[in-house]
Amino acid sequence: MSNFKSKYASLPDFYRSLILAIVLSFPVFFIYFFALGSVTDKATFILNDTLILVLMYFVAALSLDLEVGSLGLPNFGKVGFIALGAYITTIIMNLGLFGNFLVDYAFGFVLACIVSAIFGWLIAIPSVKLRADYFAIMTIAGGEIIRLVLQNEKRYFWKLTDPVLNIKEPLLLNTFKQNLSNLQIFGIIFSDVLTLNLGSFTLGFGDTILYTLDLNFGGIFIWQFFVFLLFLAIAIIIYLFVEVIRKSPYGRTLRAIREDDITVTSVGKDVYTYRWQIAVIAAIICSIAGSLFCILNSAFEPIDFRPYITFNLFVFIIVGGIGNSRGVAFGTLLIQMFIVSSTSEIVKANLNIKLSEILPVIGPIMQDFQIKMDLSADYTRFVILGVILIIFLLYRSEGIIPEPKSNNERYLSLLTEDERKDSDLAVQQMQSSSEKDRIQSQFAEKETIDEV
Amino acid sequence: MLVIGLNMTYSVLKFSNFAHAEFVTLGMFLGWWSLQVLTYLIPSDAPLGDLINNIFIHACFSFIGVGTFGIICDKLVFSRLRNSQANATTFTVSSIGIGIIARYVFGMIWGELPVPGAKYSSIPSFPGFIPEFLRETRYNIALLDTPFGFQRIAITNYELYIIFIAFILVYTVDYFFKNTKLGIAMRATSDSHELAQVTGIDTKRIIYYTWFIAAGITGFAGAWIRAKQNNFTLLDGSEVYLLPIFAAAILGGVGSFKGGIISSFILAFSRQGTVILFTQFQLSNGILPLEDILNIVTFAPGYADGIGFVILIIVLLFRPQGISGTVDVSRARV
Numbered sequence: 192m193s194n195f196k197s198k199y200a201s202l203p204d205f206y207r208s209l210i211l212a213i214v215l216s217f218p219v220f221f222i223y224f225f226a227l228g229s230v231t232d233k234a235t236f237i238l239n240d241t242l243i244l245v246l247m248y249f250v251a252a253l254s255l256d257l258e259v260g261s262l263g264l265p266n267f268g269k270v271g272f273i274a275l276g277a278y279i280t281t282i283i284m285n286l287g288l289f290g291n292f293l294v295d296y297a298f299g300f301v302l303a304c305i306v307s308a309i310f311g312w313l314i315a316i317p318s319v320k321l322r323a324d325y326f327a328i329m330t331i332a333g334g335e336i337i338r339l340v341l342q343n344e345k346r347y348f349w350k351l352t353d354p355v356l357n358i359k360e361p362l363l364l365n366t367f368k369q370n371l372s373n374l375q376i377f378g379i380i381f382s383d384v385l386t387l388n389l390g391s392f393t394l395g396f397g398d399t400i401l402y403t404l405d406l407n408f409g410g411i412f413i414w415q416f417f418v419f420l421l422f423l424a425i426a427i428i429i430y431l432f433v434e435v436i437r438k439s440p441y442g443r444t445l446r447a448i449r450e451d452d453i454t455v456t457s458v459g460k461d462v463y464t465y466r467w468q469i470a471v472i473a474a475i476i477c478s479i480a481g482s483l484f485c486i487l488n489s490a491f492e493p494i495d496f497r498p499y500i501t502f503n504l505f506v507f508i509i510v511g512g513i514g515n516s517r518g519v520a521f522g523t524l525l526i527q528m529f530i531v532s533s534t535s536e537i538v539k540a541n542l543n544i545k546l547s548e549i550l551p552v553i554g555p556i557m558q559d560f561q562i563k564m565d566l567s568a569d570y571t572r573f574v575i576l577g578v579i580l581i582i583f584l585l586y587r588s589e590g591i592i593p594e595p596k597s598n599n600e601r602y603l604s605l606l607t608e609d610e611r612k613d614s615d616l617a618v619q620q621m622q623s624s625s626e627k628d629r630i631q632s633q634f635a636e637k638e639t640i641d642e643v
Numbered sequence: 644m645l646v647i648g649l650n651m652t653y654s655v656l657k658f659s660n661f662a663h664a665e666f667v668t669l670g671m672f673l674g675w676w677s678l679q680v681l682t683y684l685i686p687s688d689a690p691l692g693d694l695i696n697n698i699f700i701h702a703c704f705s706f707i708g709v710g711t712f713g714i715i716c717d718k719l720v721f722s723r724l725r726n727s728q729a730n731a732t733t734f735t736v737s738s739i740g741i742g743i744i745a746r747y748v749f750g751m752i753w754g755e756l757p758v759p760g761a762k763y764s765s766i767p768s769f770p771g772f773i774p775e776f777l778r779e780t781r782y783n784i785a786l787l788d789t790p791f792g793f794q795r796i797a798i799t800n801y802e803l804y805i806i807f808i809a810f811i812l813v814y815t816v817d818y819f820f821k822n823t824k825l826g827i828a829m830r831a832t833s834d835s836h837e838l839a840q841v842t843g844i845d846t847k848r849i850i851y852y853t854w855f856i857a858a859g860i861t862g863f864a865g866a867w868i869r870a871k872q873n874n875f876t877l878l879d880g881s882e883v884y885l886l887p888i889f890a891a892a893i894l895g896g897v898g899s900f901k902g903g904i905i906s907s908f909i910l911a912f913s914r915q916g917t918v919i920l921f922t923q924f925q926l927s928n929g930i931l932p933l934e935d936i937l938n939i940v941t942f943a944p945g946y947a948d949g950i951g952f953v954i955l956i957i958v959l960l961f962r963p964q965g966i967s968g969t970v971d972v973s974r975a976r977v
Binding site: 259263265267317318321322323324325327328329331332333335336339343498499502505509564565566567570571573574576577578580581584585588 | 661720723724727729730731732733734735736737739740741743744746747748750751752881886889890893946948949952953955956959960
């Protein structure tokens with residue numbers, strides 16, 4: 192075991208990430224394909240239930256990672272901004288100011304960004320001066336206040352179901368999908384169905400069939416595909432935007448603040464300004480995720496925006512890799528696949544063990560003592576997510592794909608081949624030696640000087 | 644009118660432990676569970692049955708259970724994080740993670756919503772030696788004719804006991820922290836690990852004691868609060884009590900027990916006051932029909948849950964060290 196451990200530790204970073212990724216994704220893919228096998232409409236399951244959800248959460252996780260990963264602000268109120276984005280976009284769409292739902296959506300999208308920027312600024316201004324744990328409490332409180340406002344301001348945020356009796360419901364409906372399915376542009380009818388059938392393959396020899404691979408993916412509507420393209424485009428734009436921020440001198444300043452804010456203050460940068468700027472940018476990105484959320488879930492109410500969504504976002508970024516957009520993408524894909532498959536019907540039906548009713552001798556005693564021991568999918572999912580989070584925090588806090596140690600490729604490419612080799616070696620030496628070694632070597636130098 | 648969370652007052656822990664909510668939940672569950680078990684084991688007509696099967700025993704049971712759970716948490720996760728010199732963000736995130744794990748493991752064991760009286764009674768009894776007038780279930784203390792309408796203070800015996808025990812515990816813990824050897828050792832450890840070790844204090848053991856007492860008192864309070872409520876769910880700890888606990892702890896000043904109980908009273912009174920005021924604002928024949936005058940905002944009594952957060956934000960803005968605290972909450976700055 193120790194031999195294996197030392198071998199693992201001596202591997203290059205890339206292979207270590209690869210091993211971890213394979214080890215972690217194998218059970219996830221296993222559950223996912225198990226769930227996929229039971230679904231008749233495979234294309235909808237892959238595209239609509241998984242990928243679109245992943246893209247939406249990817250945008251939200253990026254906004255969180257910009258705060259936690261780049262700046263070290265543990266924001267636990269993300270779900271409030273998702274709610275704001277979803278609500279404002281839907282309300283503007285339901286007003287129908289321009290007559291065209293796409294223009295309405297775009298207008299609501301922009302307005303949601305502005306409103307959440309203002310809210311983000313209001314929450315950020317008092318809280319950026321606080322310590323990390325107080326900042327977390329502050330943002331939880333901010334997110335809860337947003338949820339309370341959405342719940343209680345019936346005048347604006349509740350839907351009027353009966354105009355005569357003035358009865359209102361908290362459930363809001365978004366008509367984006369409906370309108371999109373009725374659309375017809377350039378002869379493409381959006382309610383048509385795309386089908387993909389690759390037949391089925393059987394694996395085995397002779398008469399014994401080991402495994403049957405069913406590749407009849409079923410069909411999806413063109414509008415579903417269009418929604419997927421829209422989500423993909425927005426996610427890519429946000430990804431590029433975040434990458435630009437991270438690679439710019441501004442992003443380097445952010446990382447410096449994360450590591451040591453006193454040093455940054457001493458070279459004349461205003462730390463708080465950077466903090467609230469990033470908080471506002473993250474709020475805007477999060478409200479974009481909310482605008483995508485309202486397309487995804489056409490009906491929602493305030494109770495849907497529970498704090499556990501923020502917790503899921505934290506799991507995504509910590510498993511994938513803090514401060515690293517590609518890691519966030521991988522983590523979101525992996526964990527969201529796990530969540531989707533563990534909430535599917537077949538997994539729930541299979542994983543529903545009531546130990547107190549099954550066990551022969553201890554069971555009745557447990558029933559007498561009112562101990563249930565239900566191993567149902569709903570509980571197990573959260574326990575597994577929490578355990579994964581804790582294990583990553585304890586043993587690999589940089590995530591599956593660690594943050595790149597230098598990202599100034601633009602400037603490195605200006606150097607010649609030899610110069611670059613030298614600088615790479617120097618950086619590697621610096622990074623490979625631990626703090627202790629460095630101090631010892633400094634002492635050794637000092638002693639030699641003294642002897643001379 | 645008067646609702647006091649006893650648990651609000653005990654934030655002995657030195658970092659923001661979000662798993663604290665799960666200590667409350669576990670305390671509730673253990674109190675309920677020990678009631679079930681004891682009712683099962685002891686027949687109701689047994690002599691001196693209520694001497695064993697009473698609320699004090701349940702609360703002590705959850706004290707021990709939750710205290711042990713706190714030590715387990717520390718041993719498995721927090722001590723390792725301390726050894727690896729993790730930053731505050733890591734501590735916060737991992738305590739939330741522990742909270743989630745713990746909550747759903749409790750759900751696995753006892754089910755999400757333990758039905759009160761599914762098999763036995765869910766209301767614990769008091770021991771027989773307590774006089775009859777103290778076991779009465781409900782008191783109407785005062786009837787006030789205020790401008791806000793006809794208000795009364797109705798208080799149940801559980802709430803009365805909770806207030807009483809809260810005051811006793813606050814002064815005991817305060818004395819314990821300032822005057823006993825263990826309390827002094829705890830304070831020394833929290834100031835500086837190395838210096839405490841130099842003077843011969845076993846810091847590891849002191850940290851375990853701290854966890855046991857802090858978590859145990861939370862569980863004790865949880866059992867009492869459970870007895871007051873008609874029913875309780877798995878999410879009670881994290882969704883109902885977590886933020887008020889933090890609000891009270893910060894308002895009172897972290898580490899100050901007397902400040903904690905004062906701030907709990909302030910929070911509880913302002914919450915109830917908001918309910919009454921906002922209800923009046925909503926009525927068109929109330930003292931001040933603000934909702935009709937200002938036709939843009941709703942004065943829903945549901946906002947009362949948010950008043951704690953507003954107080955929290957105001958406190959953090961203007962007096963972040965709390966009523967009597969000396970803790971510096973701002974980030975290190977030159």
